Amino acid sequence: MSDFKRKAKSLKNCQKKLNQQLESIYQDIDLDVTFEELSEKLIFLMRLDKTCHAPVAAQNKWSEQDVILITYADSLLEADKKPLVTLHHFIDKYLGKSINSVHILPFFPYSSDDGFSVIDYSSVNESFGDWKDIQAIAKDRRLMSDLVINHCSSRSAWFQNFIKGEGVGHDFFYTASPDDDLSKVVRPRTSALLNEIQTGKGLQHVWCTFSHDQVDFDFRNPVVLENFVTIIRQYLDMGVRIFRLDAVAFLWKKAASECINLPETHTIIRLLRTLIEHAQPDAIIITETNIPNVQNLTYFGNANEAHAIYNFALPPLLVHTLVSGDCKHLKRWLMSMPPAQNGTCYFNFIASHDGIGLRPVEGLLSDQELNRLAVTLEGFGGKTSWRTTDQGQQKPYEINIALYDALQGTTEGEDKLGFYRFICAHSIMLGLEGIPGIYIHSLLGTRNDYEKLENTQHNRAINRHRWDYNTLKEKLSGHPDHHKNVLSELKHLINIRIKQKAFHPNATQFTLHLREQLFGFWRQSQDRAQSIFCISNVSKNTLDLSLSELNLIITESWYELITGAKIAPGQETVSLLPYQTLWISNLDMDI
Structure with missing residues (x-):
């Protein structure tokens, strides 16, 4: 088939799909245009009439090498330098090949909410830099941008x-x-x-x-949709390849309904995916839906909505596990999570610019456990934000705290094992099925910013510190302190992860049944050549693990990837220090 015929066929299939999606969205609304006319307009705005690719079904557009840095454009400040230039320098100098993708939180002119109240979608905030600075980062890394669409x-x-x-x-x-x-x-x-x-x-x-x-916005007006398609096209031109659909669950509203997760919202996501996939084959959509876990999973659709969904239940469950010393809830949740189909994956994170959301674990943790978690983290300097239920009740919505501080102790109080607890959290997250995202303030071990909290009176400001870049460079190059140690240890874990095929986001995963103080899961590469047993001690006691519990073939050699130790044939047990993680593989990291 000639390129011309292939393009014509792809365009015809695209328009047919768009017509069906538009009819589903606007079937109860009187429009001034037909669905065919509207789909033609969207095709024109996305420039599919010039170049239209045919999407490949069930294609994984990611690998074990994908790790995403999450950061504000101005997380690092340097005199007489644009923050985007400073950020680019930091990524190149300190992260190198460890992290290949970067999510720059809203970098547009804004009026509040640290960027999520966008004044102009088409320009870069002048105080950050310009589109050339964005394109320079996109040239070196896979760029993720917010589409603040609600x-x-x-x-x-x-x-x-x-x-x-x-x-x-x-x-x-x-x-x-x-x-x-x-x-x-x-x-x-x-x-x-x-x-x-x-x-x-x-x-x-x-x-x-x-x-x-x-x-x-009122998406009942299709002109709103048209404008966002224009915005998407511009972002693609500027190098964006991952679209984070912010607060998308609230997009469609209907009186007398919950106004969240409505069918029209799901169809609009499918429509945007149709347009993006036909325009840019390697671009993907991630939905940001901070809602109970069962509802969140629906945003995969039938592998035709989000390419990836935020694993919102992971942060509160993982923090709860490490401060309680009991992994039963985390294990139960992991067992219940369906494997992502090819062409979809989970986006894992344990810290972000927002707090530790609690809604995703409603039904997973009891009210008593949630309240105890909140009280524990408030003891480490955290703040609790609240929401109003449909019955008018006040319930905790999220806990605002820097992750490093959140893990400085247990329900018994602060201790001296915070660093190890913090590294343990990341070693668990980095091993799980999905693409990992690491917040810049976790990468740097940033503490609670009480000054910013007091100045802004916004709880979320506690975890949105802005570093003076020269001060940061001194900390990262001088005598070891916890900032330098955190960055070094996390890079070590990342550099191991990105070499393991068993850590592909869609590699097989099974939960292991160990003691409540030992959290474990098994990963196997898609070609079945590599297996990795990921075992973490989530308690403050040294624990022995019998290798027979893992059903290891003891006549073969196994390798502990994090320490580089070899497990000799016939070895019966291994010891795990408090909050230590083992990645036990049948292949060493260089194979």
């Missing part, structure tokens, strides 16, 4: 036109009446849902899921 800033030109009642954006925002039945609406905030605004068209009550500075 809401934008009340200071945006679009919303100002809404207030005026004319111009682009005047009909982009969701409004409701205070008389509507909003009793079932699920939200992560305690502020009023509707914000009363006087506009050129009269008094309007604007829907604000998160804050009154973050006004929700």
